[in-house]
Structures are given as C-alpha cells and as structure tokens.
Amino acid sequence: MKWTSWALLQAFPSPFFVHDEGFNSSRLQFALKWNVTPFNYSFNANELVSPVSILMVNPIRRYGGSVELFLQPEWALSTYRNSGMKRFALNGGTRFYIPVSEGGEYLSVSLGVKYKFRKNLNGFEKNTTGLEFGVYTFFGIIGFQADYNFTSESRYNLGITIRYY
Amino acid sequence: MKSVKYIVYILFFIFLFNLSGCRTFYDLAVNIGMQLSKPDKIKNKIKEPVKEGVKLSALWVGHCTVLVQIEDKVILFDPFFTNNAAEIQRRVQEPGLDLNDLKKLDIIFVSHAHFDHLSIGSLKILEEKFPGTKLVFPEGVEEFLPKINFNLKKLKQPDYKNNVYVGETRVIDSMKITSVAAFHWGGRYGLDGLIWDYKGYAGFIIQYKDITVYFSGDTSYDEKFFKYLGNKYSIDIAFIPIGPCIDCYETGKPGRHLFPGGVFSVLDDTKTKVLVPIHFGTLYEKSEPFEPIRVLKELMEKQPQYSDRIKILEIGEQVIFK
Numbered sequence: 142m143k144w145t146s147w148a149l150l151q152a153f154p155s156p157f158f159v160h161d162e163g164f165n166s167s168r169l170q171f172a173l174k175w176n177v178t179p180f181n182y183s184f185n186a187n188e189l190v191s192p193v194s195i196l197m198v199n200p201i202r203r204y205g206g207s208v209e210l211f212l213q214p215e216w217a218l219s220t221y222r223n224s225g226m227k228r229f230a231l232n233g234g235t236r237f238y239i240p241v242s243e244g245g246e247y248l249s250v251s252l253g254v255k256y257k258f259r260k261n262l263n264g265f266e267k268n269t270t271g272l273e274f275g276v277y278t279f280f281g282i283i284g285f286q287a288d289y290n291f292t293s294e295s296r297y298n299l300g301i302t303i304r305y306y
Numbered sequence: 307m308k309s310v311k312y313i314v315y316i317l318f319f320i321f322l323f324n325l326s327g328c329r330t331f332y333d334l335a336v337n338i339g340m341q342l343s344k345p346d347k348i349k350n351k352i353k354e355p356v357k358e359g360v361k362l363s364a365l366w367v368g369h370c371t372v373l374v375q376i377e378d379k380v381i382l383f384d385p386f387f388t389n390n391a392a393e394i395q396r397r398v399q400e401p402g403l404d405l406n407d408l409k410k411l412d413i414i415f416v417s418h419a420h421f422d423h424l425s426i427g428s429l430k431i432l433e434e435k436f437p438g439t440k441l442v443f444p445e446g447v448e449e450f451l452p453k454i455n456f457n458l459k460k461l462k463q464p465d466y467k468n469n470v471y472v473g474e475t476r477v478i479d480s481m482k483i484t485s486v487a488a489f490h491w492g493g494r495y496g497l498d499g500l501i502w503d504y505k506g507y508a509g510f511i512i513q514y515k516d517i518t519v520y521f522s523g524d525t526s527y528d529e530k531f532f533k534y535l536g537n538k539y540s541i542d543i544a545f546i547p548i549g550p551c552i553d554c555y556e557t558g559k560p561g562r563h564l565f566p567g568g569v570f571s572v573l574d575d576t577k578t579k580v581l582v583p584i585h586f587g588t589l590y591e592k593s594e595p596f597e598p599i600r601v602l603k604e605l606m607e608k609q610p611q612y613s614d615r616i617k618i619l620e621i622g623e624q625v626i627f628k
Contacts, residue, residue, distance in 0.1 A: 142501070143501075143502040146497070146502070150497075184453070185452050187448060187451045187453050187454060187458065188458065189448040189451075189460060190448055190449060190451075200495060201450050201452055205452050205453075242427075243388075243426050243427045244426040244430070244452045246393070247393045279393055280494075282495075
C-alpha cells in the first residue's frame with residue numbers, strides 16, 4: 142500500500158518550459174518531467190535513522206541537507222520544431238540540497254549537474270550537460286527548478302517541481 | 307493577459323470553495339491572510355519560571371507547550387516557539403515564555419511529529435541553549451527528527467488497537483516515564499500518517515517522587531483507556547487537548563481530537579486531581595482559536611461541580627502547587 146500509493150504520487154508530472162532554439166527562431170516549449178531518486182545520502186539524519194535512502198526520501202532528510210543521484214525522464218507536449226529534437230529526453234545527474242529555513246522544510250535550495258540524453262528527429266544523439274538550480278518550499282512538495290544547458294539548441298529550462306517524498 | 311486571467315480563475319475557485327463551506331480552504335485562506343501579521347504580545351511574562359521550593363508547577367506557553375516543574379526537575383512538553391506551524395499556520399499569540407528566562411531544562415517531550423507538536427525551529431533554539439538535553443518521544447518520531455544535539459530517548463508506542471495501553475516504562479534522569487496510548491495518528495506530511503500508517507504518537511505519564519503528571523498528547527476520547535489510567539495511576543495534574551473542534555460540544559472525533567464536551571468524562575474516568583486544558587488559543591484551525599475554551603467555560607457553568615478540578619490557564623500563566 143505504501144509503495145503503491147507512493148509510486149502513484151510520483152507519476153504526477155512536474156510541468157516546465159524548455160528552450161527550443163533553431164537557426165532562425167526560438168521559443169519555449171511546454172513539457173513534463175518526473176523525478177526518480179535512486180540514491181540519497183542525508184547529512185541531516187539523526188543517529189536513530191539511516192542517512193541512506195533509496196527511491197523514497199523523507200523530506201526532512203532530503204531538504205535538510207543531502208546529496209542525491211537523480212533520473213529525470215521528460216516529455217515535451219509537442220515537437221521541437223526549431224531544434225529538431227525528439228520529444229523524449231532523459232536527464233541523469235547529482236544534486237546537493239542546502240537547508241535555508243526550518244531544517245529545509247520551509248525553504249531549501251539545490252545545486253546540481255546533469256547529463257541529458259536526447260536524440261534528434263534523425264536518430265542522432267545530441268546529448269548535453271547542464272547545471273540545475275532549485276528552490277523548494279512546503280516540505281519540498283512545491284519547488285522551482287531552472288536549468289542551464291551547455292547547448293545552444295536548448296539553453297534554458299524553467300519549471301515547477303511537484304513531489305511528495 | 308492570459309496568465310492574469312488564469313490567476314483570476316484560481317482566486318475565484320478558492321472563493322467558491324470558501325462559499326461552499328469547506329473548512330480546510332477557509333482556514334487556508336485565513337492563515338494566508340495572517341502571514342504579515344504579528345502575534346499578539348503577552349504582557350507580564352513570568353521572568354522566573356523555575357523556582358526554589360516548588361513541589362509542582364505548570365506554565366502554559368501556548369498551544370500544547372507546557373513547562374512543568376516537579377521539585378528539582380524541569381520538563382518541557384511539545385515545544386512550539388516559532389511563528390508558524392506547517393509553514394502556513396500563523397501563531398495568533400506569542401509564546402507565553404521567553405526562553406532567555408529559562409535557566410534549566412532536564413527533559414523535552416515530543417508527543418508526535420505533527421508540525422504544531424514537533425517544531426524543528428523550536429528544537430534548534432532549545433538545542434543552542436540546552437545542548438545534550440534528553441529528548442523523549444514515541445517510536446516513529448525519529449523518522450522526522452533532524453540531526454540534533456539532544457540525547458534521544460525513544461519509547462515504545464502502545465498498541466492500543468489491541469487494547470495495549472502502555473508502551474514502555476523507563477527511568478530517565480530519576481523520573482519514571484511511561485508512554486501511554488493516544489488515539490490520534492502519526493506521520494508528519496499528511497498522507498504518510500493517514501495512508502502509510504506511520505507510527506509515532508503517544509501520551510506520557512511522568513512519576514517523580516510522589517507526583518504523577520499526565521500529558522496526553524493529541525488524543526480523542528476512549529472510555530476504556532481513560533478508566534484504565536484512572537485505575538492504574540493517581541494523576542495529580544493532566545494536560546488535555548480540547549481542540550481543534552467544530553462540533554465543540556461533542557466528546558470529540560474518534561482517532562483525532564478530544565473536544566470540550568469530553569473533558570468531564572476524562573475527569574471522571576481518570577480521577578485526575580487537576581486538569582489543564584491545552585491545544586487552543588494559538589493557531590487558527592477549524593474554529594476561532596479561543597472557541598474551544600469558550601465552549602468549555604459555558605459547559606462548566608452548567609456543571610459547576612467540576613470547576614475546582616479544571617484549571618484554565620492564560621497563555622504565560624503559571625499555576626504553582628507547594
């Protein structure tokens with residue numbers, strides 16, 4: 142029951158905008174992403190609990206100060222007509238959380254690096270690296286994430302993260 | 307312009323929810339509106355909360371936070387000293403104790419991990435002032451505790467669903483401490499307690515020298531349990547929540563909270579000498595902050611035989627038994 146309901150909650154997507162740049166035109170593309178945490182190590186775990194979490198991470202441990210590996214599948218709602226990329230991409234990377242207020246529960250920020258796996262419409266790999274910045278509130282249920290990617294075809298991503306545990 | 311239109315739609319939606327009478331949305335709207343307000347000042351705060359020659363004293367700090375002195379021992383229950391609970395719930399009155407005036411603290415109790423009882427910000431303030439202090443809580447609460455410089459003491463949670471009302475008794479700092487049942491729910495972030503059945507909620511019996519103190523935590527009324535307490539312990543003082551409530555004249559909502567209408571039954575069942583009502587007057591939830599105590603006073607007028615056993619404290623007020 143616990144894992145089933147948790148998995149259902151994780152299926153709820155986080156909406157964001159992706160920069161879609163071509164030779165002559167540029168626009169923002171609407172997309173959805175999901176967050177998966179294969180591994181999290183918390184610096185804020187007390188002596189009675191494990192600092193390591195797999196998949197399900199208690200907000201007090203994640204946003205109270207931690208480092209984690211993440212996977213982020215993303216899906217654009219329409220084609221990238223400027224850059225000619227496929228709709229699906231997969232981000233993988235690592236990020237640090239730093240608590241700002243009330244042990245990170247009320248306010249926390251993150252800084253991460255990631256590698257984005259994506260292909261263009263011709264099937265050629267157009268992978269890229271990027272930086273990620275995040276601000277989270279309401280125990281991490283709501284947050285804002287901004288990406289800076291090292292490619293001119295999709296320089297900026299900006300969106301909301303919605304997450305429970 | 308489109309985004310403005312959407313914002314107007316959302317605000318209209320919230321307005322409709324309020325009109326529908328949905329209490330959660332109403333409370334949410336009220337608390338959002340209060341974010342810029344400052345909690346009311348408490349005048350004449352006690353400057354010397356811990357005194358020599360006191361057998362038993364209780365100072366109500368507000369909500370469920372109570373400072374208790376039993377002879378040479380000083381205990382703090384469910385410390386909540388910050389301005390917000392759960393980020394959005396705004397305190398309407400400031401704490402009735404200035405922590406700078408507290409010179410000694412032996413044990414902190416946390417009854418469960420809900421935001422108005424386990425306040426991380428408050429624990430951090432106490433950690434700076436009283437590092438290494440013993441922090442007692444029922445098992446399950448540790449899931450929601452940060453890394454903190456307290457001496458953590460976890461007590462077993464009673465399995466009240468199988469009529470087991472006592473979790474564990476341990477002697478901590480010369481005090482005999484027992485975790486007892488609380489008819490509530492656990493977790494911290496909503497669904498974790500309601501659906502995932504996270505544990506971590508209990509009341510406490512503290513026995514030191516010839517004094518017995520009962521702090522119920524959040525609980526609803528259960529006749530069998532309270533009669534069990536009354537038969538097993540000779541309770542000198544009990545701190546019992548009377549809110550939040552909507553149907554405040556009722557006994558309570560099973561598995562959630564006790565209401566003012568249930569206070570007399572608790573007194574009868576537990577045979578408590580003095581009952582101090584708590585869990586009101588600080589946060590806006592389900593009713594006006596002082597509605598529970600208004601109803602209790604009204605009920606007490608109809609049943610005056612209980613009046614000398616119910617001690618209603620103002621925030622910041624201290625009752626002393628010598």
